[in-house]
Amino acid sequence: MTNFIEELKWRGMVHDIMPGTEEQLNKEMTSGYIGFDPTADSLHIGHLVQIMTLVHFQNSGHKPFALIGGATGMVGDPSGKSQERNLLSQETLEHNLESIKHQLSKFLDFNSDTNSAELVNNYDWFKEFSFLDFIRDVGKHITVNYMMSKDSVKKRLEGENGMSFTEFSYQLVQGYDFYWLYKNKNCKLQLGGSDQWGNIVTGTELIRRKDSGEAFAVTTPLIKKADGTKFGKTEGGNVWLDPDRTSPYEFYQYWLNASDVDAANYIRIFTLLSKEEIETLEKEHAEAPHLRRLQEALAKDITIRVHSEKEYESAVKASQILFGKSTTEDLVNLDEKTFLSVFKGVPQANISKADLDNSGDVTTLLSESTGGIIFKSKGEARKMIQGGGVSINKTKIATPNDAVDFELLQGKYLLAQKGKKNYYIIHIN
Incomplete structure (x- = not known):
């Protein structure tokens, strides 16, 4: 004992x-x-x-x-x-x-x-x-x-x-x-x-x-966040242990996005790491806060125990997709639930399979076929494609006349990216 x-x-x-x-x-x-x-x-x-x-x-x-x-x-x-x-x-x-x-x-x-x-x-x-x-x-x-x-x-x-x-x-x-x-x-x-x-x-x-x-x-003690907001709550409500209510990706992100003060508190309460391990992590974090050692260790430990190591690895890969550290293969291998979790809230264009087939080239697809949600005109789309700032399914579009020939994610989605941070889902009905 x-x-x-x-x-x-x-x-x-x-x-x-x-x-x-x-x-x-x-x-x-x-x-x-x-x-x-x-x-x-x-x-x-x-x-x-x-x-x-x-x-x-x-x-x-x-x-x-x-x-x-x-x-x-x-x-x-x-x-x-x-x-x-x-x-x-x-x-x-x-x-x-x-x-x-x-x-x-x-x-x-x-x-x-x-x-x-x-x-x-x-x-x-x-x-x-x-x-x-x-x-x-x-x-x-x-x-x-x-x-x-x-x-x-x-x-x-x-x-x-x-x-x-x-x-x-x-x-x-x-x-x-x-x-x-x-x-x-x-x-x-x-x-x-x-x-x-x-x-x-x-x-x-x-x-x-x-x-x-x-x-x-x-x-x-009752847990309180350093900024005064309620612990365990997001804009979508409670953070649940059930993956059908809160996806492993969203769960992982909740802990990863903790403030430095909260992470130092949470890592003691919610992990099984020893005092020595935690003090070492705190020292590493203090020396290089931008690496977010505390948050990463916290999110890893608790996501594996609540979900599994496989779900944790999937959540890490999904996180990397948003920050440009992933490949087309990583995106293709995402299950639909995780894919939708990662890109929750991004603008979505719904088009038919016929509209997709009739687009002809990517310029038309990203402007007229998708109702101006991604680009308001062909000219605007063409200009940004020529500048190297457009990707579909993490593959950079080479020229405005590229054919629409992409593997559909989960058989019904394309992911368009404009610049570094602007994502759009094209849902093919």
Whole structure:
């Protein structure tokens, strides 16, 4: 066993810790858990802090539980929320649970001989728990005064929308999760984000009052970007772990584009690189910031672990296409999804196969056939082609009279490039 708390501290991953926690973890292998909300069929990078916390917990020799909130997902956690969320159907929750289980299996070892990770679903112990039994066996141990003292409750009560009894009861429901795992799985520690501290200590209090037991808590800081914008968000929304929601290329680019300050923070939190490796990278980065060593190491490590080495290599090649370091062959070998991810947002001209065949030469294709989107006139196109500034599928056009004879990408696209940075997709219907 290694010191889990020390590992979290040097990585900047400790916000609150209950007295006695470190002593308990150093004394013996301890079971601990983190809850994941199944409101979508994929986790996103906002969940990665907690996933990495469980990874470090297991690597330190302890036993991690990942609790999927099949029951609590039906209620909705009020922490950090200004409005009550929509409740999900049982069918939707089941689908989400299976997807999340698959994603977590990429990070945690579920087949260890000593401290194998386990997945649990709190719906399993709540589905037969009647309301009367719950308020008798759980509710009587925690006072309303205690529940109302929590910040998550205070903020909602002071807001204009108020708080339903459903959400008010959430901390009791989460508290019972901790109690159930304590009783049935010998789980003595709950981990989570700093916004969960109130809910977590309700669990430790329930264990103390109901069973005279002792349980512990650790929370991690909420991640903030140096420029004040929200971590894990782009113009398109969340950065998901599911490649169907966020392509590996977009995922890789998110980390690659981190600022120097953020990259120095992220590389500690989201990678498994050692302290020595990170300090070496920081030194190299300080000596030559323009090489972006931190960002490259961060993006590589996390893209490989979330997706695969093959997807990482594909993302690197796709990135090089934008910066002129690629060949026609690289472009042809891109799958359609990655191709569209790389060139998301670039102007697109839709033409028929007949229009393509009737163009005759590239000058006509890039002006009249594509409706003036790339060049407004043949003269403008001819001039830039003669200046050596036009390419199709990464092949430079030699003369304005070159024939339209190019291999279609994925059987339906041509990529036109005007100058160094202006790209256009010609979609042949």
